[in-house]
Amino acid sequence: MARLIGLIEATGSLVAVLVAWFLATKFGAIGAFLLPPPGDVLARIADDTQSGALGASLLITLRTAGLGFAIAGILGTALGIAMARIRLVHWFFDPLVSLGFPMPKIAFLPVFLLWLGPTDSAQITIVAVSAVFPVVVAAYAGAQGVEKTMLWSAASLGGTRTGLLWQIVLPAILPQLFTGLQIALPVALVTTIVAEMLTGSDGIGGVMLGAMRFADSPGVFAGIVVIAALGLCVVRGMEVLRGWLLRGHAEGST
Amino acid sequence: MRLLDFIVRWSPLALLAFAWELAPRLGLVDPQSLPPLSVVLAALAKLAADGDLLTNGLQSLWRLVAGLGLAILVGVPLGAMMASSRIVNIIAAPIARALYPMPKSALIPVLLLWLGLGNASKIMLIFLGCLLPVLMSAYNGVRGVDRVMLWSARSFGRSRLDVIFGVAIPAAMPDLLSGIRSALALSFVLLVSSEFLMARDGLGYLISFLGDGGAYAPMFATVIVVASLGFIADRLFLGITRRMLAWRG
Numbered sequence: 272m273a274r275l276i277g278l279i280e281a282t283g284s285l286v287a288v289l290v291a292w293f294l295a296t297k298f299g300a301i302g303a304f305l306l307p308p309p310g311d312v313l314a315r316i317a318d319d320t321q322s323g324a325l326g327a328s329l330l331i332t333l334r335t336a337g338l339g340f341a342i343a344g345i346l347g348t349a350l351g352i353a354m355a356r357i358r359l360v361h362w363f364f365d366p367l368v369s370l371g372f373p374m375p376k377i378a379f380l381p382v383f384l385l386w387l388g389p390t391d392s393a394q395i396t397i398v399a400v401s402a403v404f405p406v407v408v409a410a411y412a413g414a415q416g417v418e419k420t421m422l423w424s425a426a427s428l429g430g431t432r433t434g435l436l437w438q439i440v441l442p443a444i445l446p447q448l449f450t451g452l453q454i455a456l457p458v459a460l461v462t463t464i465v466a467e468m469l470t471g472s473d474g475i476g477g478v479m480l481g482a483m484r485f486a487d488s489p490g491v492f493a494g495i496v497v498i499a500a501l502g503l504c505v506v507r508g509m510e511v512l513r514g515w516l517l518r519g520h521a522e523g524s525t
Numbered sequence: 526m527r528l529l530d531f532i533v534r535w536s537p538l539a540l541l542a543f544a545w546e547l548a549p550r551l552g553l554v555d556p557q558s559l560p561p562l563s564v565v566l567a568a569l570a571k572l573a574a575d576g577d578l579l580t581n582g583l584q585s586l587w588r589l590v591a592g593l594g595l596a597i598l599v600g601v602p603l604g605a606m607m608a609s610s611r612i613v614n615i616i617a618a619p620i621a622r623a624l625y626p627m628p629k630s631a632l633i634p635v636l637l638l639w640l641g642l643g644n645a646s647k648i649m650l651i652f653l654g655c656l657l658p659v660l661m662s663a664y665n666g667v668r669g670v671d672r673v674m675l676w677s678a679r680s681f682g683r684s685r686l687d688v689i690f691g692v693a694i695p696a697a698m699p700d701l702l703s704g705i706r707s708a709l710a711l712s713f714v715l716l717v718s719s720e721f722l723m724a725r726d727g728l729g730y731l732i733s734f735l736g737d738g739g740a741y742a743p744m745f746a747t748v749i750v751v752a753s754l755g756f757i758a759d760r761l762f763l764g765i766t767r768r769m770l771a772w773r774g
Binding site: 280281282283284285288305362363364365366367370373374375376377378379380381382384385386457460461462463464465468469476479480482483486488491492494495498499501502503505506507 | 627741
C-alpha cells in the first residue's frame with residue numbers, strides 16, 4: 272500500500288498532465304494545429320520508428336553529440352592537466368579559458384559554417400567548442416589538487432611520467448572530472464540540436480525544423496518527445512556510469 | 526608590479542590578436558574567411574555608428590531580460606514552495622524532474638509555431654528554458670536550509686509564506702545565485718539560436734543576415750559583440766553575487 276502511494280506521488284502529476292493534454296484536445300479546447308492530440312503524436316513516433324526514419328535521425332544526432340562530446344572530453348582533460356603541470360601552457364591558455372568559458376559559443380556557429388560549410392564537421396566542431404570549457408576547468412582544478420607528495424613518492428619508487436599520469440593523476444581527478452563532464456553533456460546536447468536546426472541536417476533537430484516549416488505540428492511534438500526522452504536517458508546514463516566508475520571513491524555518489 | 530602581472534597574464538590574447546591581423550594579410554588564410562582584425566574593428570565602428578548594433582542589441586537585451594526575469598519571478602517561489610510544501614512537491618516535482626534534463630533548444634520550433642517571429646516566441650523560449658534550472662536550484666537550496674532556523678522563525682510567530690520568503694530564500698541564496706548564473710548562460714544560447722533561426726531583428730538575426738549577404742567583416746564584428754556581451758553579463762552577475770553574499774563573510 273505504501274508502495275502504491277509512493278508510486279502515485281512520484282508519477283501522478285505526470286499522468287494528470289497527459290490526461291489534461293488528451294482531454295483538452297479531445298473536446299476542442301485547443302486546436303489540433305496548436306496542440307495535436309497525444310495519440311497523434313504517439314502514432315507519429317510509432318510510424319517513424321517502424322519506417323526506420325526515427326532510428327536513422329536518432330543515430331545522426333547521437334553521432335554528432337557523441338563525437339563532439341568525446342573530443343571535448345579528451346582534449347579538455349589533456350589541456351586541463353597540462354595547464355596544471357606546465358607553466359607555459361597555463362600562461363597561454365588561462366586567459367583564453369577565463370574569457371571563453373562564459374561566452375555564448377553558439378554565436379560562433381556561423382563562423383564555423385563559413386569555414387567548414389554546412390557539414391558534419393562544422394556541427395561536431397561547435398559541439399566540441401561549446402562543451403570543452405567545463406571539462407578543462409574541472410580537469411585543471413582536479414590536477415591542481417593532486418598531492419605533490421603522492422607524485423614524489425611514486426616518482427621515487429621509479430614511476431615514469433606517463434605511468435604517474437595514468438595511475439595517479441587520472442584516478443585522483445576522476446570525481447572532479449566527472450562533475451565537469453556532467454556539466455558539459457547537457458551543453459553538448461543543446462548545441463547539437465541547435466546546430467542541426469541551423470544546418471538542415473537529417474538529425475532530429477533538422478527533421479523537427481523541417482516539420483515546423485511545413486506546419487506539421489504532430490511532427491514537431493514527436494520531435495520534442497523524442498528529444499526529451501533522449502536527454503533523460505543520456506543524463507541518467509551518465510549518473511549511473513559515474514556511480515559505477517567511482518564506486519571506490521568517497522565522493523562517488525554525489 | 527601589478528601592471529607587469531597584468532601584461533604577462535593577458536599577453537596571449539595580444540599574441541592571438543596579432544596573429545589574427547597578420548595571417549590574412551600574409552595570405553596564410555583566405556581574407557574572405559577571416560578578415561584581418563583591423564578590418565573587423567572598422568566594420569564594428571561602422572555598425573555602431575549606423576545604429577544597427579544599438580537597435581538590434583536593445584531588442585535582444587529586452588528578450589533576455591524579460592525571459593530570464595520571468596523565469597526567476599516564477600521559478601524561485603515555486604522551487605521554494607516545492608521544498609517546503611508536500612502538496613506542491615507532489616504536484617510539481619515529477620514534472621520538473623522529467624523535463625529538467627531535456628535539451629531546451631528542442632522547444633524552439635514549437636514556440637515559433639505558436640508565437641511567430643516576434644518577441645513573444647523568444648521571451649517564452651528563454652522563460653521556459655531557464656525556469657527549470659532556476660526552480661531546481663531554489664528547490665535544492667531551500668531543502669538544504671537548516672530546519673531549526675525555519676522552525677525558530679515559525680515559533681516566533683512568522684507565517685509560513687513569511688518564513689519561505691524572509692528566511693528560507695535568503696538562506697538558500699548561494700545555491701540560487703549559482704543556478705541563476707547557469708540560467709543566464711543558457712538564456713544567451715537560446716536567444717542567439719532562436720534569432721539565428723527565425724527573427725526580423727536582434728543580434729543573432731544580424732549575424733545570419735550579414736553572413737548570408739557575404740558581409741563577413743561586419744558578421745565577425747557582431748559575433749564578437751555577442752560573445753563579449755555574454756562575458757560581460759556573466760562578470761556583472763558574479764559581481765552582484767559577491768555583493769549579495771558579502772554578509773555571509
